[in-house]
Amino acid sequence: MxxxxxxxxxxxxxxxxxxxxxxxxxxxxxxxxxxxxxxxxxxxxxxxxxxxxxxxxxxxxxxxxxxAAPRVGVPVNGREEGWPGSGRSQAWRIVDCVTAPATAQLARVLGVAEGEAVHTVRRLRLVQGIAMATESLHVPAAALPHVAGFAAESDRARGVLRQIERLGIDGESRSVELGVAEAEQAALLERPPGTPVLVVTTQYAAAGKLAAVAVSTYRADTCKLTFGEAGLVEVTPVQAGSPVRSAS
Amino acid sequence: MxxxxxxxxxxxxxxxxxxxxxxxxxxxxxxxxxxxxxxxxxxxxxxxxxxxxxxxxxxxxxxxxxxAAPRVGVPVNGREEGWPGSGRSQAWRIVDCVTAPATAQLARVLGVAEGEAVHTVRRLRLVQGIAMATESLHVPAAALPHVAGFAAESDRARGVLRQIERLGIDGESRSVELGVAEAEQAALLERPPGTPVLVVTTQYAAAGKLAAVAVSTYRADTCKLTFGEAGLVEVTPVQAGSPVRSAS
DNA sequence: AAGTGGTCTAGACCACTCA
DNA sequence: GAGTGGTCTAGACCACTTA
Known part of the structure; x- marks a missing residue:
């Protein structure tokens, strides 16, 4: 066969x-x-x-x-689209904010010592009212001295997002890979566990140093991630197969 | 259950x-x-x-x-990494070069009339000697008048790649989505049909107009696509799950 | 209650690799 | 030829939605 x-x-x-x-x-x-x-x-x-x-x-x-409907193009352009306070109502909903000692893995990624306090803000990205992505933004607590003053979790979350802007982020680098949604992500995305997702890891730099890391998981079934100069032309989906030779 | x-x-x-x-x-x-x-x-x-x-x-x-070994970070930075002639031996191998009238779909994507002649160069991207991605680069034949002079297919392919540089590409925008490899791509990647791939669609602009489109399919099992400022810090893989709360 | 997709089983055979 | 993963079957039951 x-x-x-x-x-x-x-x-x-x-x-x-x-x-x-x-x-x-x-x-x-x-x-x-x-x-x-x-x-x-x-x-x-x-x-x-x-x-x-x-x-x-x-x-x-x-x-x-x-x-299914064609996939939705989701801009992944960093501060403009993804960033919190910057202007108009971006479709992000804050889920969580915890401050905890960095695990070995997280410490390695953030370039800090294991056990050092790290703020983690979890957000949900909504596109047409539906959850398209989750994001965990990690930033060392030492970099944001004013956050400690907030008692309520939602205030702390907003505090982190606001103050990180004042850090003067001047660079970012990203990676995209395939993954599957574990229980927590799956629940947030209202999908069963094991749902395929596009995992976007973003490193934010300020003054040449790594300042924060965000890990986002986008629903692979409905999302098409878009980068670059905000859609030169409407991006029409193309078949994965060779579009010229119509073999078979 | x-x-x-x-x-x-x-x-x-x-x-x-x-x-x-x-x-x-x-x-x-x-x-x-x-x-x-x-x-x-x-x-x-x-x-x-x-x-x-x-x-x-x-x-x-x-x-x-x-x-499996950890995924390989593959730079997807456009002209620097992905472009043909530009300097050192980039790990691209030319597979094909055909010139054919644009299908309806391709015409729509390229912004030309259906049936207009389009060059399509297929290349294979090798990373450590193994095929990691295929690419189909489409460019309207009218834009590259000097290509017609080449008789041999491999000369035409190189001609297209060289001349497209002289077009003065000054912008690009990309999208990434999940797909599966059809027969042709699968064969090039030496994988069975249905293999999951990351489909990268790149639009190249010259003088504010769409000049060329490339569709690349990267092996999703072994590739992690990297964008941006060429690796601020080594990108260490992160679990898809929430890295802070070690629930379960 | 009826109809849908989701999970699970036990078993068979095939295609491939290697000694 | 022995051992591996890949495909395919026929049937059962479950979880969910709608009426």
Whole structure:
């Protein structure tokens, strides 16, 4: 079997979907689809798994399998888009703020000593009212002397976000990789554990030194991260396959 | 069952791996692991699937399941790193160069008329001798008048890459999303079809106008894309989970 | 209560690698 | 040929949604 059944099935489904279905429509249920294609339900599900990973389908328990909307372009441009106080109501919701000694791992990432106090602000990024990303912003407590004055957690969170702006952040570098949402992130994103996410790690520098680190997890099913000069032209999604040679 | 078995299994395996195994070591085979944990092999495999998606494991048919090396940081900084001729031997290998009328989709992305001739150069990005990414660079033929003179495909490819530099690219914007490798990409990356990839779409602008578009697919299992000021500090991987509260 | 997707099982066979 | 992961099956039960 040079080509697995589930992969062939996926190809057939892609064609069917593109030709006969549109966003929001419901596919026939899995048992029927499996019967129609003459495969076991597990095999059909393997094909649907692929399509879901690609963001073409959404499956809802108790409802059915629907055609997904195109992915939302989410700007990841640093201070302008992602930063807290800077101007207009950015769609961030503060979840948490804890101050705790750095774990070994966190200490290494932040470049501080293990056990040193670190503020961690957790936020949720909402795009059209729905949670698209979580973020944990870590900054050494020593760098923000005025935060200690706030008693309430929400005040402390806002304090951290406000004061970090006055640090004079003058550089940032990012990395993006694939991950899966663990329990906490999954809950915040209202998704089951194991949901694939794009993990964005941002290092913020002030005066040539690492000043803060943010780890964000974006829903990989619905997000397309956008960087750079704020959309030169509308970014239209492109097939992963070679767009010129229409082989197969 | 509030927590699926496979998810719990994954957690247990993560702990075991971190504690008792190191990069390159081979796990016991699936049948034995399944028996040891008292689950069906399919359930165990579901847990391993997660770990593979996270880049913690690599499975090789006929060999076994091994602990993966940490992901490689791959700079995606545009002209400096990714661009062709610019100086030292960049680890790119030219695969292909075709000139063909733009499909409807490609035309839309490039902002040209459907059917207009477009050069497409396909390249392979090698990191430590292994294929990490494929790239298709699309540029309207009208913009590169001198390319027509080259007869051999490899000359045309080099011609496109060289002449595009003289266009005076002065801006780029990118997007990153999750995808799966179709047959062609999969073959180039020496991976099975369906392999998860990070799809990077780059728009190059010259004189305020869109001049070229590149679509790259990076192996999601082994790549961590890095952006920005070329590594302020070594980027150490961070768990997707909340790094401060060590709940569970 | 009926219908959906999500999980889990036990077993079979295949494709690949290596001694 | 023995051992590994990859695919596929048929069936069961669960969790969730809607009516």
């Amino acid at each position: 040079p080509e697995p059944k589930y992969w062939h099935l996926r190809t057939v489904l892609v064609r069917t979907i593109d030709a006969e279905f549109s966003t929001g429509q419901i596919l026939p249920n899995e048992r029927e689809l499996a019967a129609r294609f003459g495969v076991a339900r597990a095999t059909l599900r393997q094909a649907l798994d692929q399509l879901e990973l690609e963001g073409r389908l959404v499956r809802r328990r108790g409802i059915g399998t629907l055609i | 509030p927590e699926p078995k496979y998810w719990h299994l994954r957690t247990v395996l993560v702990r075991t791996i971190d504690a008792e195994f190191s990069t390159g070591q081979i796990l016991p085979n699936e049948r034995e692991l399944a028996a040891r944990f008292g689950v069906a092999r399919a359930t165990l495999r579901q847990a391993l699937d997660q770990l593979e998606l996270e880049g913690r494991l690599v499975r090789r048919r006929g060999i076994g399941t091994l602990i």
